[in-house]
Amino acid sequence: MPGEACLTGETGAGLVFNGMKIDTHAHTSQFSPCSLLPAPDLIIQTYEAGLDGLVITEHNCQWKGSQLDEIKSALRLPEKFLLAAGQEIDSDAGHILVYGCDCDFGVNRHWKDILKIVEESGGAAVLAHPFRWKCNVPGDGYDEFLRSFSAIEVRSANLPYAAQAEGIDTARRLKIPAAGGSDAHAHDMAATYFTFFPDDVRNINDLTAAIKAGRIRPGRLRHGGNNVKKRGHL
Numbered sequence: 001m002p003g004e005a006c007l008t009g010e011t012g013a014g015l016v017f018n019g020m021k022i023d024t025h026a027h028t029s030q031f032s033p034c035s036l037l038p039a040p041d042l043i044i045q046t047y048e049a050g051l052d053g054l055v056i057t058e059h060n061c062q063w064k065g066s067q068l069d070e071i072k073s074a075l076r077l078p079e080k081f082l083l084a085a086g087q088e089i090d091s092d093a094g095h096i097l098v099y100g101c102d103c104d105f106g107v108n109r110h111w112k113d114i115l116k117i118v119e120e121s122g123g124a125a126v127l128a129h130p131f132r133w134k135c136n137v138p139g140d141g142y143d144e145f146l147r148s149f150s151a152i153e154v155r156s157a158n159l160p161y162a163a164q165a166e167g168i169d170t171a172r173r174l175k176i177p178a179a180g181g182s183d184a185h186a187h188d189m190a191a192t193y194f195t196f197f198p199d200d201v202r203n204i205n206d207l208t209a210a211i212k213a214g215r216i217r218p219g220r221l222r223h224g225g226n227n228v229k230k231r232g233h234l
Helices: 039-048 065-074 111-121 139-147 161-174 204-213
Strands: 020-023 053-059 082-091 094-099 124-127 151-155 178-180 193-197 217-220
Touching: 039 053, 039 065, 053 094, 065 082, 082 111, 082 204, 094 111, 094 204, 111 124, 124 204, 139 161, 151 161, 151 217, 161 178, 193 204
Parallel strands: 020 053, 053 082, 124 151, 151 178, 178 217
Antiparallel strands: 020 193, 082 094, 094 124, 178 193, 193 217
16 A cells, blocks of 8 residues: 555654554454443554554444443543444454444345445445455455445455465555554454554544545454454354
8 A cells, every 4th residue: 555654663663644544444342242441442452552443344244433432431431432333244245334323233144235225325435354255256256345435455354465465466556545443353463453544533423424425445453363263253
């Protein structure tokens, strides 16, 4: 990704970011049975690692904003730390991260139906870990499939290094915006990868608009979890 190299320094490398580093993909044990992370643990670990925000993306369901506001208040986090919710939806072609769209999608719907609902709701759809599993899309149509999304996720603690490299190369080749997220399900996966936003992100609407505009880049705080055992969905 253009400019991604400047975002891949390890923690403590002394890099200065004019923008926001947000983990846009993570799960908690409250609503994702495959996760071992209680919400407060995930949120605190993300904040203490130096990230500027967290979007919790449970499998096929979404936290209410009021629920997250209560947790944020109880943890006494600063107002400027973004805590928001999205979803990771099961489709017939893999997992799709959805932002700015509080809809009930059901399970294993056709990916085109999901994108249609997201578009009509003004949301953003990001293809999660696209090179981790084989997708139910013909090989000669895969490029166009990827171009259907607002962005593709190329950095994740659930992506082996080879799959990350393939995603970055593909995003460059197709000129598709690329995102990063921990996909945390356990402590060793949290606060590893993130999406960098050069603009101020105050809420989920700002985040959604930035993704749709392609004003994002993938980044890495540290490696972790790339070869973890699968736990259900993951």
